[in-house]
Amino acid sequence: MSDSPNYKDTLTLPQTSFPMRGDLVKNEPKRLDIWNKSGIYEKIVSARKAAGAPDFILHDGPPFANGDVHMGTALNKLLKDMVVKSKTMAGFHAPFVPGWDCHGLPIEFKVVKQAAGLEPAEIRRRCTEFAAGFIDIQRASFRRLGVFADWENPYLTMNPSYEASILRVFAKLVENGSIYQSKKPVQWSYGAQTALAEAEVEYADKVSPAIFVKFPIVEGALAGKASMAIWTTTPWTLPANLGIAVHPEFTYVVGKFSDGETEENFVIVRELLEAFAEKTGFVLKETLSEVKGRELEGSKAQHPFLDRTSQLILANFVTTDSGTGAVHIAPGHGADDYVAGQQNGLGVLSPVDDLGHFTAEVGLEELVGQHVFKSNKRIIEILRESGHLLGEEEYHHSYPHCWRSKTPIIFRAVEQFFISLDGNDLRSKALEEIDKVKWMPSWGRNRIYGTVEARPDWCISRQRTWGVPLPVFFDENEKAVISADLANKVADLVEKEGTNIWFETSDEDLAAKLGLPAGLKKGKDTLDVWIDSGCSHAAVLDSHPELHAPADLYLEATDQHRGWFQSSLMLSTAFRGHAPYKRVMTHGFVVDKDTGKKTSKSDDKKGGKPTDAAHFYNKYGADIVRLWASSVDWQNEVPFGEDLFKQVAEPYRRLRNTLRILLGNLDGFTPSDASPEYTLLDKWILERLHEVTRECLAAFESFEFRKVFNAINQFCTNDLSAIYIDALKDRMYCDAPDSPRRLASQAAMHEVFLGITKLLAPILAFTAEEAWEHASFTKGSVHEQDFPKLNPAHAPSETTQQVDRLFQIKAAMQTAIEAKVQAKEFSRNNEAAITLTIPESDSALLKMLQDREFATEFFIIAELSVSVGPELTATAAKTELPLCPRCRKHEPVLTSGLCQRCEDVVSAAK
Template identity: 60%
Template sequence: MSAKEKPAANAYKDTLHLPVTDFPMRASLTEREPERLAKWEKDGLYQQIQKQSTGKPTFILHDGPPFANGDVHMGTALNKILKDLVAKSKTMLGHHVPFVPGWDCHGLPIEFRVVKESNGLSPVEIRQKSEEYARKYIDIQRASFKRLGVFGDWDHPYLTLDPCYEADIIRTFAKFVEQDLVYRAKRPVIWSYGAGTALAEAEVEYKDKTSPAVYVKFDLVNTPEFATDASLVIWTTTPWTLPANLGIALHPDFDYLVGSFTNAEGSTQKLIVAKSLVDEFQAKNGLTLSATLAEFKGKDLAGYEAQHPFLPRTSKVINALFVTAETGTGQVHIAPGHGADDYQAGLANGLEILSPVDDKGLYTDEVGLPDLVGVHVFKANEPIIALLQEKGALLARHDYKHQYPHCWRSKTPIIFRAVPQFFIKIDAIRQQALAEIDNVTWLPAWGRNRIHGTVESRPDWCISRQRTWGVPLPVFYHSNGMAILDKDIICKTADIIEKLGTNAWFSKSDAEWAQLLDLPDNARRGQDTLDVWIDSGCSSIAVLERNERLHAPADLYIEATDQHRGWFQSSLMVGIATRGRAPYKSVITHGFVVDTSGKKVSKSDQGSDKNAKPMTADHYYNKYGADLVRLWVSSVDYLNEVPFSEELFQQASESYRRIRNTLRVLLGNLHGFDPAKNTVKTEQFTLLDRWILERLENVKRECRDAFEYRVDGVVDVSKSYDFRKVFTVLNQFCTVDLSSLYIDITKDRLYCDASDSIRRRATQTAMYKVTETLCLLLAPILAFTADEAWEYLGHSKSVHLEQFPEVQEVFPGENSTVIVDELLKVRAIIQQSIEKARQEKLIGSNLDALVELTLPEKSFNNAVFNDLPVLEEFFILSVLKINRSSEITDPLALVQMSPHRRCARCWKHLPSVGQGTKPDLCDRCTEAV
């Protein structure tokens, strides 16, 4: 533009129909979202949605309860927003979706924190402080979930500490008892000496640990002739369990040899080793096999005995199929009181269950070694190794680095320890549980194999815990120590708990309980609590079946991958034992949120690492806004691990800005458009309008299918809930189809045509349809922004009260997309030539150019290529000339400076400039002003 032209152009600025909207360019989400949230709550939006959708097909997404401990971190935010994306999209697809959020309130982490902060509390005081702690974080987490735009019945959540819920837990236990699934036994459990309690498998985490590994001789006694004077050799990484050794297991079918082994000093020993492990055994022990004296099968030694290396007793030689030939010697040290396999093998062979270790991990008198009584088992490794050396039973030792289970709360290594506990018989319900797994749809599909494997291999369920903050295990004992397991007594206990709460179990005396339940006067209460996985596992009964708005089984459960051995499995087992079915029809497993190094993000890590970058949800919604967090969730592949950092999160900000700017431009271009008065007829749409509306229908179809994919009316879960696809489709539609093409190309007609021209109104009609549809499809993801834009469209009700638009065939028999695809190919060639001319300073912009386009004779023959006004608009040119040639196969574009004068209003170089009443305007602009 020359200096002389600028005043003329400015003179007509007020005649242009530039975009006008109050929809802000700056989102200011951190200020505006809380205001919109307050409005939603004041209007009772969730209740309006529920009322409006009553009578439609009900879809139940059951909320797996987060633990009421700590702030909401990004992993929890991912989970809750995924649930909200499901609930909002299902509602807008025409379902009734009541969502009742819940919290898991009992358990070790809360009690551990309370006891740590206040010593010397009575059980009732511990429980009071634990409940205060839980309720504090319920309020904190609820506020975060609401701030994230998650809709639900937040005023009536389910809490596992509510007396009604606690009573249902106890009634569920009564069902177990009624079916003879509960028994008490002394058998090894996962024990946390740091927390002083048994643990569930899901409460165990694995960390690197270096243990002393030893090769130990057990001299055979009363042996068959081929093993006379020979010694069995075991390899173990837990020398501290050797005082509890009562047996040695060999695989019945392995080949073993009796060999003469020589050490570096030249002395020989007669040792027994699995043949396949001889080479490794020699290397690890500094021995050489000088002669093979005999060979035999493991079953040939079964029933014989070996002398314990440092205690005055023998160990029985047994056979066991769990013995492997992967490492060691093919002979396994058996301590039935310190391992699940050992226990089963000991039980099968009549061995005692010896576990000389107390709650704190200290040896008791039963250890048989006075110097070790009161010593912690992990500190006893070295004294025991020294004793083995002294007795001549130690062949070798080395350090062994391995993944070892640790208590998730106290962070101490766990031990396996036999103590009297209550168990549920898993074998009695295992096959039915496995069958039900195959009646459930799993997404991803590998979820089926994971839970099938854990159920197939899990031992009996240890359901008793040595804790105070939990639901009491409702068992009474006679004076002789015999447990009273009676369904009717347990159900009466549940009725009392429903009225008084579980604190009554701890505050009332044994005599008071005996009177309430008509028990013998000398009956005493048990002090254990139930495993908290029963608490949450009962939710289908205590929530879905109790609440008349819900139903069981639920249509969907969604949790992270650790729940195959946690809530998914406990819910399944409770469902099978009490109802004979799984409590869910479909299960989605999402990955963990991990940092850029691949480490899982957890609340405990955040609390322990003061240098850790923020991973709590409030940091991100307070800094960027909840819609940014929601957009991030929609953009990730949640079925796998989800890498996260603030830098990665900021990429979502770029996508948000593009989408918001698109909405703003669309709203601005709708200024002065009244859909009731200005909507054009179908036949009045131009090619561009027909094209964008065709694309809009494709976008609708792709998004609806991604939210809920149906085949013959039946939902295919494996192809549904694809929120990443929704994000990709909408992001691309805004960025490419709208911003780069439709909005850019139609600027001229919108700004420069007469305000009520048919062509301009056609574009506004199309833009109105596009904007409405974008708001609707974005609503589950950008819950705040879509509602804001919906208001600016002139709607008085929230977008969340609407349904997704149905897919339609807007222009039957036409395919504008095919035509536009051809135009885009030509446009790319023209733009290349224009860019070259611009670099050569021949022209300044597209509108300065006169383009001579030569098309091949036998292609690009659509009628549109004969319509110069349409082509000039599409290619954003002032003047276009078209030739045909039989000598080329691809279009050619020649660019020169237009010889025509430039219109001071639309800036096109046109032959009609100055031909009318306005000397500096083209004929169109003359008419428009």
Template identity: 55%
Template sequence: MNYKDTLHLPKTDFPMKADLVTREPERLKIWEEQGLYGQIQDTRKDAPLFVLHDGPPFANGDVHMGTALNKVLKDLIVKSKTMAGFRAPFVPGWDCHGLPIEFKVVKESRGLSPVEVRRKSEEYARKFIDIQRGQFKRLGVFGTWADPYLTLAHGYEAEIIRAFAKFVEKGLVYQSKKPVYWSTGAQTALAEAEVEYADRTDPAIYVKFPLVTGDLAGKANMVIWTTTPWTLPANVAIAVSAKQEYVLVTLGRDGWAEDFFVARPLLESFTREAELQVYGEVATVTGEQLAGLEAQHPFLDRKSRIITADFVTMDSGTGQVHVAPGHGADDYIAGKQHGLPILSPVDDAGKLTEEAGMPAWTGKYVFDANADVVAHLRSIKALLGEQKYLHSYPHCWRSKTPVVFRAVEQFFIKIDALRADALKAIDGVTWLPHWGRNRIYGTVESRPDWCISRQRTWGVPLPVFYDASGQPILDAALARKVADLVDQHGTNLWFEKNDAEWAQMLGLPAGTTRRSDTLDVWIDSGVSHTAVTAKRPELGGSPIADVYIEATDQHRGWFQSSLMTSIALYGQAPYKSVITHGFVVDKDSRKKVSKSEQGTYAKPMNAEHFVGKYGADIVRLWASSVDYQNEVPFSEESFKGLTDAYRSFRNILRILLANLFDFDSAQHAVEFRPLGETGGVAAWTRGPSGEAIRGTIIDRWVLSRLQEVTETCRKAYAEYDFRKVFQTLNQFVTVDISALYVDITKDRLYCDAANSPRRRVTQTVMARVLDSLARLLAPILVFTADEAWQFAGRKTSVHLEQFPEPDAVLRDTALEAQMEQLLGLRGKIGQAVEGARAEKLIGNALEGAVTLQIADQSLYDQLNGREAELEELFILSDLTIAVGGENSARVIRTTRQKCARCWRHRKDVGARPAHPELCERCADVVEDVAKKTVVS
């Protein structure tokens, strides 16, 4: 007889080769045809609601790995909450207006009218919405993809304007001329979140300002230090520190000398850098004593008043700060406090205007004008020193040009009116990681008033009209009327109709005008709690979401704009919890992976590349395996390593399925429970006919470990610790199941009679492991888990299921502790077997006669008489246990004969004359197979 034909070798059609790139789209198509997302919502319709509100990605460019990480993390949360028993709908959205799209459109087509710019911008946005939607779906992200929220939708735009009306109604909006971040490349004001920093070298100069009032008029000088020479035409004051000591010293070089006031702590560094000699001290005063004096502007017919200010520090310079209220936030505040004029002789393109008072510089780009200013100061002997100064300088995130601070008429929201409530609300939110609280608290605490007007075309119009005298009409009722029209016709109406038509539509007096300014796009996404969370029925009708999760830059972006608008509208935060994830950075350059940066990389960073090469489940596995709360280094090389982890998961799913080929849970499953007073939790099982079956230690240990793994994973999912889920399942699969349970039980599965109690126990355990593993893996390996579920004979998707519940009856910590001891003994045996193999005593462990010495008497007492069970556990043929000394193992060659079917060396090989090559167990199975063959 061919004994191989009598073995119960594993069988399954579940392929070891994943071929995810081909199979995933096929499964995705089935899900869409079946309406799986809708089925999930239906099955959870009566469950408690959990809302993760999607921070909208910008509708330009392909999905890169940073965006993929964000969206997969959101999907892991939503799927795990669904499987934890919640109703967790996901409404994806897109941020559609704004500078990047407009910048791209205008760059490609010059000379477009505002209406044409808007039409092309919408086409561009919708194109990338479709592209990104397909890429997100391909990643296995579930949601209302057919009905997302778009900030360009008429209804959404109307809600933005209604929110603005509410701000006006509460007296939060005002118009003022004050310095804002200004992009000379994009010719618009910028939000703080649209500013990035890059190193830049500028001239750092020391400039003389002669005193013209007071006792020292014409006898002494002030001296300022600045890294922005181009702002000197706007200088109106010099700030000093009130309590600081200023020394009047005689300074000079090459036979020239004059008297200058310098802050004493900076005298040494100033004279060194300016290469000046100190010839003596004349007097000492405080900053307070200097305040009120006036100095002559070095090249304009203007006086510069000396004032005191808290922002003057002793870090660098001279302790005297050049003040231009039209070109800096601190300068502006000081200027308002002291009644100083606000000068800003710079146009939209960043060029000096005639107001600078220097005709030769008119039309010069401010940063090019630096050289002219320095040269002129030198020629009039007002330049005391010059250096090249490398510093971190703000740049426009889109045009990459350096930002200027420029005073222009803009509309603002009063942050001071919201700040206290916002700070209080921050402390009512759960921040993960905890440092997120300090980061947003600090930004809100120090935030100036919010500039909400933009000189752009592609955005929601600022719904403000102007009377015949040019004064703004800030009217909430009027803004609401605009919102109602926008609800019907969209915001293009603002640009398509002229002033007279708008005045007629709204019943305004003739001569009423409007302008083309748009609202800051951070208001667009910032009011999504009102336009989406509170409006979509499936999200429960409340503006408060359970969770927001975005990258770390959103503490000064969407997290903050959402908070401030929610405080203004509702007096509370729009989220209960906020999760921050780090940036995905190139492993080698450490550059952030983003739409604006990815063109600089020689290597691919688009998610589509990795999905197309490895499959979405590998990308999802990567997202679950990283420490997302910190910076996430990324490279294709490190990404490849995840394929091994994926292969481990797939392989164990396949092994489990293959070993269950003849298992019918309805007929063969064994129920695990304690039996009366027999003792030992889950120490026994009942077979299908009610007979008691003694479970072996390895079965009971795996069941106990499964409960621990289930509990750990459920808790980790609840705490958004996906890395812990990955690590826990990876350890369980590779060590507990693959290296131990599957290996140890292989003999009984293959060689026992098909319906033997211990074989059915093993299959029952494996069925439970497969069931739990598929469900616990489902949020991560969204395609693979569903595929395995299908091959397990399930008729519906695994994504309709809930997580397994840990069974306290099956958890046995004492047993787990004992198993740890046994695994230690197994290691001792392994070492001894390897030594015997090296000495050529045996070829493999089954050929050895092993004597195991156990030091612990109590452990020996528990194991004595259970040698057969231990032989299976240690995968041996011939084991003797003894007590005493220390734990050790000795191996000689066994004298027992080898069974030709199971390859174990047994005492009873040849005991059955009809089967001289077989052990008793194998002889029974072979005879049973022979009988069934004859009958059939």
């Protein structure tokens, strides 16, 4: 038996060194080394600047330098990187200066926890080392993720030049008259012994003792005739009670109440009589009179256990939601209470120290030195013993806690420094600026508008060591010496010496350096850390020549409407008169898919679930993490789990394989200026590429990376792999290498490869670069390229309409073929002889369908007989044509046993 000829060597099979497996964990670090050595970021930025490209400035919000990079932080930095890379490839000069937030409670808390009793200078030295260590860790992670930035020159809020900028912004606020000192309630963490900013407060469930308390009226029309009844969930604040608030327009019942054993007269708002009876047992037996709240103003009630009276005042914040309609007022322990107290001359009493313990001002010796929350029980006992306790219950509610010590906060009046939001109309100006900014998603506008509208004056002093000093001195009478000139002098000194000079220099020497009179004492407070990051528009955008303010974009997670977005807005409006940003993009938190809880540094590896980004790029590769980041809907919370994360591995494999197939088919291809003779399928794939490019460019413009991911993934899976490449295998492998239609398809594939590789570059930074390098017709880095331009010649035309109809016809054929395959008459599509009837409306396609070469290639069948009839029908049978041993198609064959096309190719090769 003679051997049949082996025609494999006569085929033009795909050839490429681009591997099927990415081996990303091993290969990505090698590429990073190449990028670092070549200075890829600097090359890109310099080239764009030299070309006069328009600027696009994304200002990096500083992550805190106190932990590893978790998946939430990774998502944030990758979204920023995709913005910058896509803007660069869209033709912009887009420098990206990364930064870190270095001061503040979390770092100091960890340092002091490790070693108590340290001197301020030593605390600051250790905090500096701590922050610097985590900056290096985080920077290495961000670089490993393929983020391009000026990594050698980041901004750090602990750098002297940055600290000086903070002090100069503060000086401007002093000059504007926005800074004042006052003893008023602030959110106080006794766990961390400092005042807290709004953004440093988190909420957790708490059970509090809620009590009803009797205050006998001793002055006014009802003196000796009735008692006020109040309800409070903070019994520990009763020693600081100075007033009782009623609503001026509410109707109050003065009535005789009985609990079955005793009878007493109380004043209760009409709407809460039933609730009062239910919770205390005191039921209204007789209405003595009804009065409007305003009629009670000026009356006084006896404090239940201290020798002083409480004044009845009017307040519109009183509600009928719960309680009695009479609100216990302790101006030293609540924002509303403080304002009402100021309006009515009540004064401020706050008998609580830094640790949350009662001071001698509490008025009861047995409570001095006791923690306020532990004192609740004893205060309730005192009220019960004196007959002033009317009712008691457990109250379950959401209560503010310190985000670092996790302890419940207390509202406590202490001397602090504040930024006035209503002085100089700062609040109203900021609200106006909000409406000049584009918020993405649009609900971000309402969220920040509401927080700015409702927030109290900004408490900016912190009782901490690790931070920028609040530049204030005090005279012998403890009066603050504060001025814009002084703050600017401190800024100049700090720029040369750093902020340590404030903490390490004596009062006398520091005063002398600043030209101040002897005898003054420097302040011990530092500035709120949100002042630090909120000044970045001045410290970074103004000080880097390649940047500008306002920035084109700020991009952070949703919590920053209370945090960095807001602090930046307030300080920029005060400092320069407008918002520091033109657009603000907000992404949702990465949350555990099972618990719904936010991933964070403190939660890492809890319950065996890693959230550290290093776990994922060390196991799967950075490009898988990048593809995941591009695939999520950043406008909402992002559910996360390793099983969900793994799902992006399949589209990655598919995209990589598509690039490999294209490179294999482009082996030996040399781009030409000559216009190729595109076939219908070539024209169609280029029109599909045109539409995908259009969709992706629009999606990049609106930062909707998920749309880019979906568009390219579907294009590669459906249009390219399942249709175009599948149909063209015969042409690419079996035609002569220089056949016009093969060269035309290579030209089309060349366009497709360039297009999708460039469009993928901002997302698959490593893989796109690897594919670009493996092409014989590319130069430089893919990241130095422009996005593909839309070619009007490839805009959707009748070609797309024709092919869409041909797909419908193909579906009818496929139904007929599958029936025969099921009946086991034949097993493969290319064995099918199809008899097709098309309706009159498709007669324009008749000539095309009668072209054997076109029909067998497009439909991947053996034969097609077509006629015009009443409707679209197709029947299938097994072809009687022989199989060409070279191309494996059923074709008429010559005496050599080959079909005409294969005979021509083989003969020419000989």
